[in-house]
Amino acid sequence: MLKIENVSKSYNKGAIKAVDNISLNVRPGEIFGFLGPNGAGKTTTIKMIVGLLKPDEGNIFVNGINNQKEPLKTKKIISYVPDNPEVYDRLSGMEYLNFIADMYGVSKEERLKRIEKYLEIFKLKDAVNDLIKSYSHGMKQKIVLTAALLSDPMLFILDEPMVGLDPKSAFNLKEIMRERCSEGKSVFFSTHVLEVAEKLCDRLAIINKGKIIAQGTMEELRRQSENKESLENIFLELTEK
Numbered sequence: 001m002l003k004i005e006n007v008s009k010s011y012n013k014g015a016i017k018a019v020d021n022i023s024l025n026v027r028p029g030e031i032f033g034f035l036g037p038n039g040a041g042k043t044t045t046i047k048m049i050v051g052l053l054k055p056d057e058g059n060i061f062v063n064g065i066n067n068q069k070e071p072l073k074t075k076k077i078i079s080y081v082p083d084n085p086e087v088y089d090r091l092s093g094m095e096y097l098n099f100i101a102d103m104y105g106v107s108k109e110e111r112l113k114r115i116e117k118y119l120e121i122f123k124l125k126d127a128v129n130d131l132i133k134s135y136s137h138g139m140k141q142k143i144v145l146t147a148a149l150l151s152d153p154m155l156f157i158l159d160e161p162m163v164g165l166d167p168k169s170a171f172n173l174k175e176i177m178r179e180r181c182s183e184g185k186s187v188f189f190s191t192h193v194l195e196v197a198e199k200l201c202d203r204l205a206i207i208n209k210g211k212i213i214a215q216g217t218m219e220e221l222r223r224q225s226e227n228k229e230s231l232e233n234i235f236l237e238l239t240e241k
């Protein structure tokens with residue numbers, strides 16, 4: 001579903017190598033966790049996957065399509081929720097949802113069904129006709145999540161999705177991720193919450209200083225580490241080397 005091949009990215013004319021020759025593969029029906037300390041290169045990688053940044057080297061394929069060569073085709077099957085979503089404050093929640101559904105060409109029937117479903121899950125029904133600028137931080141996050149789900153993406157990409165969500169909303173989001181994967185769709189998300197990653201992900205990759213230092217199932221990561229008890233121990237051991 002997602003294949004990253006030997007991808008590198010530098011900033012400031014090569015002075016900062018943010019991502020250094022990484023490769024990974026996310027399969028259909030998989031929840032894939034992308035972990036790493038601050039400044040490791042997670043957001044830079046995600047921005048390259050969704051087409052906001054261009055890799056200096058390497059290729060990224062979404063469902064077999066090269067995202068540099070056919071950006072619109074790949075964007076159609078991806079939804080992306082950034083770590084700090086910017087929303088159109090002067091729209092109401094419903095106007096924003098319809099705008100995103102229009103951009104993705106979602107039919108009236110499908111959008112109504114999905115809007116109803118996710119507004120119910122995220123308890124946003126009463127606020128959906130209010131202006132987004134009146135929303136709390138968490139409500140803004142939830143309207144962005146709802147919008148991202150309207151196109152029923154094959155690949156759902158989230159950068160630090162649990163930050164700012166209350167426990168119930170975080171639980172609901174995890175259920176949504178699981179449901180998508182049971183339907184054969186894929187989820188790729190970055191997180192600092194190791195407990196969530198450990199419980200939720202089918203496979204994980206750990207990035208440190210731009211390089212992938214471990215990748216695989218929890219079982220496979222345990223085998224690569226001497227300190228095998230929890231993902232926290234494995235993470236600390238591998239990133240402190």
Ligand SMILES: Nc1ncnc2c1ncn2[C@@H]1O[C@H](COP(=O)(O)OP(=O)(O)OP(=O)(O)O)[C@@H](O)[C@H]1O
Nearest residue numbers: 011012016018036037038039040041042043044045
């Ligand atoms: N626009 C930019 N210009 C210059 N350097 C940048 C830019 N964006 C990121 N960097 C640098 O690239 C490196 C990787 O940053 P990135 O944001 O990808 O890390 P991250 O793993 O997402 O970090 P965090 O967990 O703190 O969000 C860091 O050294 C960062 O300072």
